[in-house]
Amino acid sequence: MEAESGGTITRQMRRLGNSVDWERERFTMDEGLSNAVKEVFVRLYKEDLIYRGKRLVNWDPKLRTAISDLEVENRESKGSMWHIRYPLADGAKTADGKDYLVVATTRPETLLGDTGVAVNPEDPRYKDLIGKYVILPLVNRRIPIVGDEHADMEKGTGCVKITPAHDFNDYEVGKRHALPMINILTFDGDIRESAQVFDTKGNESDVYSSEIPAEFQKLERFAARKAVVAAVDALGLLEEIKPHDLTVPYGDRGGVVIEPMLTDQWYVRADVLAKPAVEAVENGDIQFVPKQYENMYFSWMRDIQDWCISRQLWWGHRIPAWYDEAGNVYVGRNEDEVRKENNLGADVALRQDEDVLDTWFSSALWTFSTLGWPENTDALRQFHPTSVMVSGFDIIFFWIARMIMMTMHFIKDENGKPQVPFHTVYMTGLIRDDEGQKMSKSKGNVIDPLDMVDGIRCQNCWKKRTGNMMQPQLADKIRKRTGEAVPERY
Structure with missing residues (x-):
């Protein structure tokens, strides 16, 4: 596959007049580059800049893998907003005497995973209910009412259901209020036979029952939506349904709706790497042309989140981590190194992590891995840093920023100062189709x-x-x- 695609690209470049040293052609899966990838992973892990954790990711139920934000395509569509009554517990009442809250949602099937209801702490209708509880319909789960500014007094009913395991905003609210996380979906996007319950750190928890009503088990997620709405309506708890404009995330390859999914993945602590990368552009060591693209760079880098680098695919750089039968994890360049460093005898069975690295991880090392790093080669000394990087603006964050971060962390000049990968970033436009869409x-x-x-x-x-x-x-x-x-x- 690489030979076919690479040959096509090379043929196009030659015909269009590119004049380069063709003997230096490299591919990220080449042996030398693969060694660099393992070296970077191991070093970052030992510096506590790579970790494995349970967090929300963009999940493609068709391809059964986490995908990057770049692979998510948001589409506008017409949908519905369901208004559902959540009965108040312990005889509590609202300011106007009601014994329930009305929660508005576009995804009623995720009700099965709710662990809280948020109201704005300044909302006179509900602020006195903060700290009290509601009884979650269908599963009779007792969940708290929390005060959080995520709940907008002017939007919807002012009451927001919180499902930390199935919504990115809810995940953040859940962390702020130490709400448990309940995963109700399989990797195929179907309702589980029993839920997975975790605390805010991702550890298994028994704070709530894992039981899911039998009528919803194994249902495809959109079939479950209809079933949940029907069941709520049968209980007399469906107050109204309103038309609603939606922005729905789709996977650009699988073509199905993306599901926020709570999974175990590998992450890079990107904020540590981002600081010197931001300073390099601020002080002019790296300049963007046109200069306006610096603002796009800064907007991402100054609010950077940990980078999910693992993918559930069959092809790519396999993660250099091994597990024993007890689930302990060992990271190393190969299994022999892992056994030696951790005094593991032949009687200890090890299995390598089956996940592969995000392709942007190896691409982020491009400017120095192609020159022989981690060896201090003549090519590295002669050609690094380069002068100009030419790229489309759509991958400023996914490639340009990550090259700057990785290079400045691993490559130092003779005085030990972090070295930039290039001095100028020349941004091009994108050739689009007749409808203005990016070509893909x-x-x-x-x-x-x-x-x-x-x-x-x-x-x-x-x-x-x-x-x-x-x-x-x-x-x-x-x-x-x-x-x-x-x-x-x-």
Whole structure:
């Protein structure tokens, strides 16, 4: 696959007039670069800058893997907002005498995982209820009412259901108020037979029952939505349904709705690496052209979150971590090193982590891994740092920023000062399709530049566009659009 794709890219570059040293062509899975990847992972782990933890990620239920924000495509759609009554516990009442709160949600199926209801601490309707409880419909779970500014007095009913295991905002609210996390979904996006209950640190907990009502078990998530709404309505707790405009996240490859999922993943403590990278641009060691893109860089880097670097895929750099039968984790460059450093005999069975690294992890090492690092090679001394990095603005954070962070952490000059990977970042625009969308193989809207030079028959064009698609159901639509946009021969 790499040889085929790499050959296509190289052929395009040669035909378009690129003049480079072709003998220095490298690929991130080359042996030398793979060694650099393992070296960086091990060093960061030993510096406590890489850790394994249970957190929310973008989960693709079709591909069964965590995906990056770059792979999430937000689409506008028409949906509904369900208003559901949550009965107050212990005889409590609202300021206007009601014995329930009305919670508005666009995802009623996640009700099964609620562990709290948030109200604004300044809201006169509900502030006296903070610290009291509601009884969660369908599962009869007693959950607290918490005061949090995430609840907007002017939005919805002013009461927000908190589902820390299935919503990114709720996850943060849950951390602030030490709410347990209840995972109700399988990796396929179906309702589990029994829930997984964790404390805020991701440890298993028995604070709540793991029982899920039988009528919802094993249901596909959108079928579960209908079933939950029907069950709530049957109890007389469905107050109203309103039309609502939604922004729905889709995986750009799998083409299905992304699910925030609580999973065990590997993370980089990015805030530590970000500080010198921000300073390098602030003091002019690195300059963006046009300069306006510095603002985009700063907006991400000054509010950076820990970076999820593990993926549940079959191809890539395998994570250099091993587990014994007790679940203890050992990190090293290879199994022999792990056994030696931890005094593990042949009687201790070890299995390597099956996950692979996010492709941006190896790409972040590009400027120095391609020059022979971790060895102090002549090429590294001669060619690093480089002068100019040319890139599209859409990957400033995913590639440019991470190259700066990794390079400044691992590469130092003769005085021990962190070295920048390049001095100028030249940002280009993006070539888009006739609808203004970014070109992507998964969308089937890519045009090979050589086909524009040489010409191509319409039939061959749409075949190239739909070959190896993750969403074959789109092929007919792409075929029609290609026929409308491309003459029979051009």
